[in-house]
Amino acid sequence: xxxxxxxxxxxxxxxxxxxxxxxxxxxxxxxxxxxxxxxxxxxxxxxxxxxxxxxxxxxxxxxxxxxxxxxxxxxxxxxxxxxxxxxxxxxxxxxxxxxxxxxxxxxxxxxxxxxxxxxxxxxxxxxxxxxxxxxxxxxxxxxxxxxxxxxxxxxxxxxxxxxxxxxxxxxxxxxxxxxxxxxxxxxxxxxxxxxxxxxxxxxxxxxxxxxxxxxxxxxxxxxxxxxxxxxxxxxxxxxxxxxxxxxxxxxxxxxxxxxxxxxxxxxxxxxxxxxxxxxxxxxxxxxxxxxxx
Amino acid sequence: xxxxxxxxxxxxxxxxxxxxxxxxxxxxxxxxxxxxxxxxxxxxxxxxxxxxxxxxxxxxxxxxxxxxxxxxxxxxxxxxxxxxxxxxxxxxxxxxxxxxxxxxxxxxxxxxxxxxxxxxxxxxxxxxxxxxxxxxxxxxxxxxxxxxxxxxxxxxxxxxxxxxxxxxxxxxxxxxxxxxxxxxxxxxxxxxxxxxxxxxxxxxxxxxxxxxxxxxxxxxxxxxxxxxxxxxxxxxxxxxxxxxxxxxxxxxxxxxxxxxxxxxxxxxxxxxxxxxxxxxxxxxxxxxxxxxxxxxxxxxxxxxxxxxxxxxxxxxxxxxxxxxxxxxxxxxxxxxxxxxxxxxxxxxxxxxxxxxxxxxxxxxxxxxxxxxxxxxxxxxxxxxxxxxx
Numbered sequence: 044x045x046x047x048x049x050x051x052x053x054x055x056x057x058x059x060x061x062x063x064x065x066x067x068x069x070x071x072x073x074x075x076x077x078x079x080x081x082x083x084x085x086x087x088x089x090x091x092x093x094x095x096x097x098x099x100x101x102x103x104x105x106x107x108x109x110x111x112x113x114x115x116x117x118x119x120x121x122x123x124x125x126x127x128x129x130x131x132x133x134x135x136x137x138x139x140x141x142x143x144x145x146x147x148x149x150x151x152x153x154x155x156x157x158x159x160x161x162x163x164x165x166x167x168x169x170x171x172x173x174x175x176x177x178x179x180x181x182x183x184x185x186x187x188x189x190x191x192x193x194x195x196x197x198x199x200x201x202x203x204x205x206x207x208x209x210x211x212x213x214x215x216x217x218x219x220x221x222x223x224x225x226x227x228x229x230x231x232x233x234x235x236x237x238x239x240x241x242x243x244x245x246x247x248x249x250x251x252x253x254x255x256x257x258x259x260x261x262x263x264x265x266x267x268x269x270x271x272x273x274x275x276x277x278x279x280x281x282x283x284x285x286x287x288x289x290x291x292x293x294x295x296x297x298x299x300x301x302x303x304x305x306x307x308x309x310x311x312x313x314x315x316x317x318x319x320x321x322x323x324x325x326x327x328x329x330x331x332x333x334x335x336x
Numbered sequence: 337x338x339x340x341x342x343x344x345x346x347x348x349x350x351x352x353x354x355x356x357x358x359x360x361x362x363x364x365x366x367x368x369x370x371x372x373x374x375x376x377x378x379x380x381x382x383x384x385x386x387x388x389x390x391x392x393x394x395x396x397x398x399x400x401x402x403x404x405x406x407x408x409x410x411x412x413x414x415x416x417x418x419x420x421x422x423x424x425x426x427x428x429x430x431x432x433x434x435x436x437x438x439x440x441x442x443x444x445x446x447x448x449x450x451x452x453x454x455x456x457x458x459x460x461x462x463x464x465x466x467x468x469x470x471x472x473x474x475x476x477x478x479x480x481x482x483x484x485x486x487x488x489x490x491x492x493x494x495x496x497x498x499x500x501x502x503x504x505x506x507x508x509x510x511x512x513x514x515x516x517x518x519x520x521x522x523x524x525x526x527x528x529x530x531x532x533x534x535x536x537x538x539x540x541x542x543x544x545x546x547x548x549x550x551x552x553x554x555x556x557x558x559x560x561x562x563x564x565x566x567x568x569x570x571x572x573x574x575x576x577x578x579x580x581x582x583x584x585x586x587x588x589x590x591x592x593x594x595x596x597x598x599x600x601x602x603x604x605x606x607x608x609x610x611x612x613x614x615x616x617x618x619x620x621x622x623x624x625x626x627x628x629x630x631x632x633x634x635x636x637x638x639x640x641x642x643x644x645x646x647x648x649x650x651x652x653x654x655x656x657x658x659x660x661x662x663x664x665x666x667x668x669x670x671x672x673x674x675x676x677x678x679x680x681x682x683x684x685x686x687x688x689x690x691x692x693x694x695x696x697x698x699x700x701x702x703x704x705x706x707x708x709x710x711x712x713x714x715x716x717x718x719x720x721x722x723x724x725x
Contacts, residue, residue, distance in 0.1 A: 045558065052554045097607055150383055158387030159601075159645035160575045162582075162608040171586060182586050255551040257579050261385045265548060300555035305543045306516050 048179045049301040050294060055185040055254065057293020058192035062247040063270030064277065064285035065199065066240035072216040072280035073236045076134060079141040080121060081244060082267015083148035088114040088245030089252045089262060090156055093163055103166040111245040118241025119234050127230070145264075152260035160259040163252035184254040191250060195243065196286050203282060212236060216280065276316055278329025287327055372672040374410070376401070376661065377418035377441035378470075379432035379456055380448030384423040388601070389650045393448045393470055394419055395642040396651030400658035403637075410662050413672050422447060426455035433459040441465075442676045443683070445657055446483070448650065450474035450490075450519045457483055466680035468661060468687075470653035474519050482680050484687050484706040486653045486660065486696060488621065490520060493596045494527025496712055497569065497619055502535040506617070507567030507592055511541035511560040513580060514571050518547070524571035524596055540565045545576070553580050557587045567592040574602040581612040597621065601648040603720045610720035619712040621696040622652040623722045626713075631695045649696070656694035663690050 063085060070078045092110035095101045101109065125144050129137050167187040171180050203209035214222040215232045223229050251266060252258050269292060277288025292312060299311040319327065378397070380390030394417070401415045409415065418439050420432030429452035436444070444460060446469035447453030453472030457480060460467050467483045473490045477483075488496070501507055512528065515521035525542075532539050541563035543556035557580070560568060568584075568591045570577050577599050584591075595618040602613050624635050624647060634655055638647050661683075664670075667690055668682035692700045697710035715722040 048558070049555065052552060056552050093607075153383060153387060157643060157645050158383075158391055159604075159606065159643075160388070160578070161606040162578055164607060180586065180588060251551075255579055256582055257575055259385075259575065260387075266551070269548070296549065297552065297555060300549070301558065305545060305549075305556055305559075309546055309548050 045301065049297050051179070051181060051185060053294035053297030054290055055188050055293070056297065057290035058189055059247055059251050059254070060266065060270045060273045060293050061286045061289025062192055062195060062243050062250070063266055064274040064289045065282065066244050067271050067274040068279055068282060068285040069236050069240050071274070073212055074126070074233050076126065076137045077141060079138070079267070080144035080148060081240065082263035082270070083145050084114055084118060084241050084244040084263070085248040085251065085266065086152060086260060086263035087117060087148060088248035089163065089258050090152060092166065092249055093161060093258055096164060096166070106166060107246065107249050110249065111242050114241045114245035115238045118237040122234060122237040149260050149264070156260065158260065160257050163256040163258045165253040165256060166249055167253050188250045188254055191246065195246065200282065208235060272316060276319060276326055278326030281326070281328040281330070284326055284328035372413045373416050374413045374442055374672060375416045375418050375440045376443045376445060376658070377436035377439070378445035378448065379420045379422040379429045379436070379452060381424040382419070382421040386424045386449060388646060389471065390421070390448050392646040392648050392650035393654040395638070395646050396654030397445065397658050399638055399641060400655045404658065404662055410665050411669065411671060415658070422452045424449040424452055426451050428452070429455040430459055437463065442679055443661060445470060445654065447472055450477050453477040464677040464680045466683045468657050470657040471650050474523055478706040481704065482684055484702055486657045486708060487597070488712065489707055490523030491527040492707070493619065494524040494571065495531045497524070497594065497596060498528050498531035498535055498537055500619065500714060501567065501594060502537045506594065509538045509540045509565045510567045510569055511543070511563055511565035512539065512569045512571070513543045513545070513553070513556050513560070515550070515576065516544040516546055520598065521572050528569065528571060550576050551579070553583050554587060557584050557589050560591070561587060561589045565591055567594055570595040570599065573598040574600070574605065577602060578605060578608060578612070585612060593617065597649050603717060604644060604647065606645070613717045613720070616717045617714065617725065619714050620649055621710065621712055622649045623713060623715055623724070625722045634695045652695045656696045659694055660692050663692055
């Protein structure tokens with residue numbers, strides 16, 4: 044029973060990592076850049092929902108829509124202002140810019156909302172389900188998190204493979220130049236990628252802060268790093284890889300906490316990451332890209 | 337045109353040199369008695385994860401300085417607060433220290449957090465710079481004859497907590513959850529466990545987390561539940577404590593909760609469900625609901641000027657730190673023409689002689705080791721308010 048509840052808690056945490064990892068991996072796949080500001084978009088989304096809920100008193104569903112819309116706009120604006128001028132620059136310059144944007148978002152949030160932590164009210168109700176005479180307790184948040192994540196992952200996979208825009212994204216990720224020659228608007232495709240990634244970040248923010256109800260300007264930083272790890276673990280650039288990587292990371296983290304040691308759980312998670320990357324340097328589902336001459 | 341550019345360049349360069357000298361000249365005269373300003377500096381996390389502590393110290397100290405200056409200053413000197421952001425990072429504290437020296441700091445409040453303060457201390461040793469940290473609790477943060485603190489040290493908190501729990505029969509079986517990546521938390525934890533052994537207090541579960549795993553506590557709480565503990569000791573900061581309390585409720589864990597000064601600030605968290613903190617006990621030197629005149633005035637004036645979010649023990653410690661400095665400066669008869677090292681020698685003698693009453697304790701005295709001698713107040717949270725036990 045303990046094992047089962049550890050697995051469920053792990054999957055719940057892991058699906059949030061997976062949702063965030065999707066944003067990292069999509070942007071990397073298409074724009075070939077690591078968007079380190081992604082974690083902070085989660086925080087902005089959560090703050091928007093927090094304000095919508097506590098200050099404007101909106102219905103939880105409207106709060107999520109409000110936060111998602113703001114984040115989508117934010118993602119596109121960040122791309123246009125900070126990354127687009129650097130499209131031809133070295134990847135190191137873009138990376139540093141991304142870190143700069145991350146600090147900018149964190150510090151702006153601190154100025155606007157204050158440095159103190161806030162308690163986030165769950166957007167999905169606060170009940171529990173008790174199974175096997177209370178041996179397993181699952182909160183509504185956990186159930187919602189897992190369901191929403193599964194729906195989003197299926198939806199995203201369908202979108203990428205079945206729609207024209209999705210296939211344009213695939214084409215751009217394979218070869219930007221050739222895609223442009225085929226009549227695909229590369230800039231528009233990149234913008235759409237950022238929009239989708241940021242919208243997912245906002246939803247991840249809602250799930251994260253509902254399950255773990257604390258909100259501060261640095262809330263997004265740690266899950267951001269974990270999700271980035273998950274994306275690398277699954278193979279960066281690969282969408283199913285991000286999902287597998289995220290859930291795997293969450294489950295390993297929780298199982299090692301329950302069965303081995305709470306002190307060592309980080310060391311175990313990253314130890315496993317190193318072993319997987321030694322065996323398969325491109326990650327679990329990563330493709331080996333041959334340099335074209 | 338080319339010549340003109342050359343001439344312009346030379347003129348600009350000259351102008352730069354002149355302003356440099358002008359600035360130097362100004363710096364020299366600032367030590368004159370006419371200005372008579374004593375600059376007090378500190379580094380603290382003003383941005384980033386721990387910003388609420390650094391900002392609380394900044395506001396608390398500024399409030400005290402404004403009050404003192406309005407009343408005419410100390411020994412004919414006005415006080416001025418200098419601060420640098422260190423984001424609780426020791427390396428940044430070192431850089432911040434150099435900047436503060438450049439800006440003319442003569443007396444320091446050290447660092448706000450333990451790690452940064454220890455780094456600050458190392459730098460201060462070279463200059464024989466006096467240091468009175470409001471809030472760095474680690475033992476090594478005030479090693480040296482020139483360093484003092486306002487708050488309790490980590491060992492003192494761990495020991496006092498174990499004593500309190502045992503002596504007052506609060507609980508028999510105790511579980512601990514602490515942050516193993518944080519010097520403050522693991523310092524208290526270590527001393528709590530040691531004292532618990534001495535006192536015969538039964539510690540049935542010892543769980544930890546790190547700054548990278550501070551979201552999901554279900555595994556730790558499950559282990560606490562299985563251990564049959566009747567009290568959960570949380571030597572941690574209130575951010576994580578709020579999460580632990582919420583998740584404990586979900587997990588159906590029903591035990592008493594006991595914490596240290598890090599839990600101070602829990603009930604003032606925005607939107608926090610105060611029923612979660614009902615009956616939480618903590619040892620703290622400062623309580624906003626205390627009714628003595630000093631505390632009432634401090635709380636009123638702080639709220640008038642700054643956000644209530646920062647009204648916590650850190651702010652109170654910093655407020656007291658400035659008034660302690662004032663008392664020591666008066667006792668040692670420090671004047672503006674003394675250099676930092678001479679001030680340090682004078683203050684360190686005065687510190688062990690003064691007896692101070694402020695918002696964080698009454699009749700506080702200091703030993704030569706820099707540790708304050710004062711009594712903590714044990715409080716219980718009832719209906720979102722502190723009630724002295």
